[in-house]
Amino acid sequence: MRRNLVALGVGLIALTAGAVTFRTAQARRQVEPTGRFLTVDGVRLHNAAFGSGEPIVLLQGNGSLIQEFLSSGLVHYAM
Structure with a gap:
């Protein structure tokens, strides 16, 4: 159970980091x-x-x- 929660937490952190990286790149392209x-x-x-x-x-x-x-x-x- 604990390993599942740790894996879920790590996965959510990775997903969030990916989303932030994507949105940052998108904003840099849109705003001079x-x-x-x-x-x-x-x-x-x-x-x-x-x-x-x-x-x-x-x-x-x-x-x-x-x-x-x-x-x-x-x-x-x-x-």
Whole structure:
């Protein structure tokens, strides 16, 4: 019984991982990224530039997106 539950749990985790991978690839095909991608010292970075004048660098990551800076108005207020 316990082996069946473990096998079921492992199967559900694998199925979920496959579904997430599929949906992520689908979303990447449907939505164009804002800005462009650069490779610096072998690391792929996402870059977007707005406005003119002295540059302000906004770092994002850990689940946040450049679009959040745009939709919140932060980019507009910084220009």
